Amino acid sequence: MTKYVLGIDSGLTITKAALxxxxxxxxxxxxxxVTRHEPLPRHVERDMEEHWLATCKxxxxxxxxxxxxxDDVAAIGMSGHGDGLYPLDRDSRPLGRAILSLDGRAHEVxxxxQAEGRFPxxxxxxxxxxxxxxxTAVLSWIKQHEPERYARFGHLLYCKDWLRFRLTGSIATDxxxxxxxxxxxxxxxxxxxxxxxxxxxxxxxxxxxxLEPTSIAGYVTEDAAQATGLRVGTPVAAGLHDVTATAVGIGVVEAGQLALVAGTYCINEVISSLPVIDRAWFCRNGFAPGTWMNMSISPASSANIDWFVGQFCRDAAQTAKAQGVSVFQVLEPELAAAFAREGGIVYHPFLYGSPHAAVSSAAFMGVLGRHERGDLMRALIEGVVFNHRTHVDALRRGFPLDRAALAGGGARSPRIAQLFADALNLPVVVPDAEEVGALGAAMCAGVAAGWFDHLSDAxxxxxxxxxxxxPEPAAAARLDLAYRRYIRSVGTVQGLWPSLNGSDAA
Known part of the structure; x- marks a missing residue:
């Protein structure tokens, strides 16, 4: 008798499989x-075969x-990072590397x-x-710069759909x-x-x-079974875009609920029963007909923390490895001391993009000789949270919000979760689940297997x-002032971004 459903959640760095x-x-x-290749500025890619082999592992x-x-697996559900492109040729073979959603090569397109007035x-x-x-932008860039590659396109797939194709041999999306x-x-x-x-x-x-996310898109092939240990013929549900899968996995399945994901991307989303259109968010299909998922997102969240730790906290990482603990446990005394002092540093978390312009860059502002590494970390974390607030404040224009559910790396830190509550001035609920994206995908598999009638039941x-x-009133008031300073600073330097990134001759 089957015991489990399997959720596969493939992000921009790591592919996870969870039962x-x-x-x-x-x-x-x-x-x-999964190795991330950056062969040229703003080009962020991955090898599709390596991606499949990593998923098998x-x-x-x-x-x-x-x-x-x-034999213990009843069904499989899929989730993967959205946007980008996983191209196949007419023989269903990879057509070069996949282009990830951190890729910015098409910014000029x-x-x-926008200059031509097409946006409205x-x-x-x-x-x-x-x-x-x-x-749309990536394909237009390829059509212009790589016409021979564009002419060979046979299938346009996304991350999870490429992996499902390797599992089942069937071409589909949801x-x-x-x-x-x-x-x-x-x-x-x-x-x-x-x-x-x-x-x-x-x-x-x-x-x-x-297809519908909970419908069966194919069945595990013999080749895939040999590569993974799965049973031949196991049904595979169509699954979900990872943003929606995470919302489902933290229980955001009703209209008006706010989901926050502090991961590589800054994700802020609300379900609606009608299309609510605003340039501040993407109004995309929800997980069921007649529902829409309103996503206000940017590639500017906890990837900044990973970057800082990797570049400037190698000593702490070595200590953590030797002690068998998280690097953040080692860094916590520095961070606690920084939060006990008066702040003042502003950080723009725009290493990979921002909600403000197609061309942007990260920056620390207000750094003085008295500041220590912990002060920089504090500013960086606050900058990540403030970027989420930028999106949440936009969503408040269209939707009444009375609480938020938080997932991603920040959800595991009580300090950061409280910072979200204070900065947004909303109660923040953290789910009792570690792999919420995989859980959302697995819930689709549960419906496909007949365990549940609908995702809301799951x-x-x-x-x-x-x-x-x-939210704590005093902290919320302090962070409101800090947020307004942050927004002013973004407006002040925004005009410099093109020249700093080599996009003009200034």
Whole structure:
């Protein structure tokens, strides 16, 4: 008798596979790194075959960790980073490296479209303005700069859809991923008029069928079974765009609920029962017909923390490794001392992009000789939280918000979770689940396996709260002032970004 469903969640650095029982309890998890290649400025790629082999390892490790075999798995669900592009040729083979959602090579394409006045039409048709990592922009860049590669396109896939293709041999996507590009915001279906807005009419022949997230998209093949340890014929659900999968995994399945994800991307999202269109967010398909997921996002969240630790805290990382503890435990005394002092440093967390302009860059401002490493870390964390507030304040224009659910690396730190509550002036709920993206994907598998009738039923069983952080009035007032200083500083330096990034001759 099957015991588990398997959720696969493939991010921008790590692919995770996790087994869950019928109560949503984690039974075993496997993780594998995937190399990120940056061969040129603003080019962020990965090798698709390495990506598949890493996923095979993660699946095998998850089975071993749970003491399970492929016969114990009832169904599989998929989630992966959104946007970007995983191209296949007409023989369904990888057509070069995948382009990740951190990629910014197409920023000039986006700037040209904006200068040509196309954005209002795009917003009305698609429910979103495009970013450099959008498949529309990436495809346009390839069509212009790599015409031979573009001519060989056979299938346009996204991260999870590439992995599902390797598991099942079936080409497909789901409704949430389909709305990344080329769908009409009102009908929620592919629309050739939308493709024409980007001068890409031919792309319609290369788009994968868009299925419901909980429907079965294929079955594990013999080759995939040998590579992973799964059972031949195991059903694989279509799954979800990772942003929506994470929301589902933390129990945000009803209209008006706010989900925050402090991961590589800064993700802030609200479900609605009608399309609510605003240039400050993407209005994309929700996980069920007649629902929309309103996402205000930017590539500017906890990746900044990882960068700082990797570059400037190597001594702490070595100590942590020797002691068998987290590097953040080693750094905590420095951080605690910094939070006990008066602040003043401002950090712009724009290493990979921002919500303010297609071209941006990170910066520390207000640094003095008296400041220590802990002060920089404090400013960096506050900058990440303030970037989330920028998006949440935008969403407040369209949706009443009375609480938030927080996932991602920041959710594991009580200090950071409390900082979110204070900076947003909202109660913040942290879920009692470690791998929430994989759980959201696994919940799709649970519906596909017949364990649940709908994702809302799965959420009622599988999603539990761990802690709730209430905003503290004094801290909220202090952070409100600091946030306003942060916004002023962004406006002050924004005009310098093109010259700092070599985009003009100034």
């Amino acid at each position: 869950f029982d019928e109560q949503g309890r984690l039974a075993g998890v496997g993780r594998a790194d 993660a699946i095998a490790d998850a089975l071993q960790a749970a003491g399970a075999t492929g 986006v700037e040209r479209w 039409t795009m917003l009305a048709a698609m429910g979103q303005e495009v970013a450099p990592s959008s498949p 409704r949430t991923e389909a709305s990344t590009a080329f769908t009409n915001v009102q009908t929620q279906l592919y629309d050739p008029d939308v493709a024409a807005l980007f001068d890409l009419p031919e792309v319609m022949e290369r788009l994968p069928p868009a 959420a009622a069983v599988c999603c539990r709260a761990s802690s709730t952080y209430q």
